[in-house]
Amino acid sequence: MAHLLSKSVKQLVRKETLAAQVPEKQKSLLALKKEHGDHVIGNVTIDQCIGGARSVKCMVWETSNLDPEEGIRFRGLTIPECQAVLPTYSGVTGDGEPMLESILWLLLTSEVPTKEQVDSLTADLHARAELPEHVKTLVNSLPKDMHPMTQLIIGLNACQTESQFAKAYADGAPKTDYHIHALEDILKVVAVLPEIAAMIYRNVYFDGIVTKDTSLDYSGNFCRMLGYDDPSFDELMRLYLCIHTDHEGGNASAHATHLVGSTLSDPFLAYSGGLNALAGPLHGLANQEVLKWIQDLKNKFEAEGKPVNADTITEFAWETLNAKKVIPGYGHAVLRKTDPRYTCQREFALKHMPDDELFNVVDTIYSVMPDILKEHGKVANPYPNVDSHSGVLLWHYGFTQFQYYTVLFGVSRSVGALSQLYWDRALGLPLERPKSVTPEWLWSQVKK
Template sequence: GILMPVSSRISEIIPRTTAKVVSSGNMLLDRLHQLVPEQREKYKQLKSQKGDVVVDHITVSQILSGMKSLKTLFCDTSKLDSNTGIRLRGRTIEELQQLLPGVPRPGLRKGQPLPEATLWLLLTGDMPNADQVEFIRSELLRRSTISKRVQDSLASLPKDSHPMTQFIQGILFCQPDSVFAAKYNTTTHKQLWECAVEDCLDIIAKAPFIASYIYNNSFKDGKMPDIDKNLDISAAFNRTMGFGPGGNPLKPAFINPQESADSFDEFMRLYFTIHCDHEGGNVSAHATKLIGSTLSDPYLSFAGGMAGLAGPLHGRANQEVLTWTLQVYDEIKKRGCPITEEIIHEMAVKTLNLGHVIPGFGHAVLRVTDPRYTAQHKFALQHLPQDELFHLVCKVYDTIPQILMATGKVKNPWPNVDAHSGSILYYYGLRETTFYTVLFGVSRAIGTLSQFIWDRAMNLPIERPDSVNFQVLNELIERNEAVKGKL
């Protein structure tokens, strides 16, 4: 149950930062008020004492290739390692599954990490206890109601608009309620982070139900069930889209009925956790960070990040993966043959010969199989091991990397997170592929807005990298080569 009273608005109970933090009655704000002065001092000391230390170099290829791997951004919530994958506050995906609290499941496997617990970890760096998770759960669901004004605005959008277009609009429809924007002219820059907390929690709370409203309006009868505020946010989200704890599989493929009775709720908890944050340089995180550095409010910043996520080379890749996988599956069914490496090889080569990439494989940073893929694979082995589409995904994994390696053009032939998520969603009955990127966006709110809060808490400056044209770049090259010639 709820363990303490929650203020109607966090901004009304935030104490001014002082040497001694007075309890606000809000455990998240109390913890952040302890952490912010410590982190600001660490930032100040590092910049003043080590500001001139060279930590990286830049090549022409990096300038011309999307700034890949350039160390130019500060992000403390997560770090992506090319060999071990993403770490949220230093913890791998496997460690998060072991250590973050889940829903109690007496007599069954430990529950998947609750996104509420993941949010606490990202914001504070602490592994949350049950009381802290319950506080976040109740706080988010208290904020989750979508106003009639926003619902009416969403209903006015063309139903054939892409769900991501609607999702971005939905976030922007909420922007008039921004505390950050309202208080900007009366709040010091050093205190704006407190307003950012207010807005960011509102967005994280409302995003799932903006998404479910879009789902119901675009694909169902337009009626959205009431939000059950006694549930965790993932389960509440599923109910508003018409899915029970076990989803709506057309052909159940589980082995243990008891273990899989709540498996769609469990998958959504896992999905929201593993998609939430991927350091600061990916398009959606960086766009949110970049816009936020101008002191635009969280609604405008996050909407910009979601516009980036909508691109097929970023968040929309999960939609592209399932589309390709289903094309292979349909071809196999049409031929009436079993799922074999030979037919997958044929379809993959055909795709490559058309000049297309095979979606779901490769990554700009990773050089191994994405641990987020592995987490989903293990989940599928537990809950849908007999599903035909899952068997195809497994066979694709066995086949595609060798094909890509043989081209000699691919640095990372291994699957990323997108290579698996769509097939699991499809199994549980969520088959509207254009909606998949919206799910990604709901999850990504947790990470990008945790970064936003800390960027404002650290009072990071506006981003303004330099750009070069061909003339300047050639001059730099000549100067560098001249220096080398004298050595």
């Protein structure tokens, strides 16, 4: 296996990590299917069928699990546990936020890496990050008024010429080697996304100049390419990128990546599918919707000469709800408590920007909104999700181009969705093909 990989990534797949895990996991999954394949794990209701397959248990997901009460676990670790044990840029565990490379290692291998292993992965990603000239030319030619997410998707699709998986498949590689070639593509996608994203940001909002600093880690170098050189912002980006990586497989961007990948489309094309899903207002655009709602609230009451406090926030919230609109940033398809991703961002704000005006508005919203939504009675989860906080943190550091925020999400989500895609190929998971039914068929079942 290792002889087919680039020299720089052999450490990642050495005997005690992926190379040893793949056959054992293949054997375990095969036994599970053979011995217990007819075991019933749930029933599907008509409401679930019509309502987007909500909560239907029908997908295997290696890398993370989302519990309705406690939130996300990355390979069994909660966010606070990840912050406590994963390597940081300072090299002192728990001093600062985990490096994105550390969570990539964790999601791929299920093992907590050492700082040495993380640094080797940083070097590997930097080595893979050179964009083909045709991609640079294409991205630089895109109109500035094209949505940044559209540009990101175009740029990544153009990188598909670099796919090792597509080349190996065309050359007749055996199925048992698919995951090897997929890993090469996965690391390439993760490596090139920051520069594509930075080119878009600098082209649309500034001078088009992108400056790298590969002496830094993945997140720090990304910040320099965006044009930011504040170490505190580097830490925010490490936190932001880590907590947005994965949220089990049912969310739209992860599921779309998995679905497209199940056709044996290469990881470039598969993750482009995920990015298209992420671009939707009900998914990745949500954080900009939150920020807009907060600013509309603030502008309304400042214009009326009123303070922004619990009373005026309550008034604005009821205006929104009575207009048959949702409160952006509150509620979640799975969670039934405050999103731990919200909590860790709140803790970051308390540490780095406790007096920030917008943060204090968000904190006040947090103190009153759950009771408002409980009284309203039409929201399953009245607590804040990740999007309720992320935009305000970015705004504090002068990153005010909120139409771009989803691109940051897109850079991050590649790590989770593509780590799972590796295991899709390693475990030989099949083409995803659920059975659809007509409304008439559903009526016939009811009448029976």
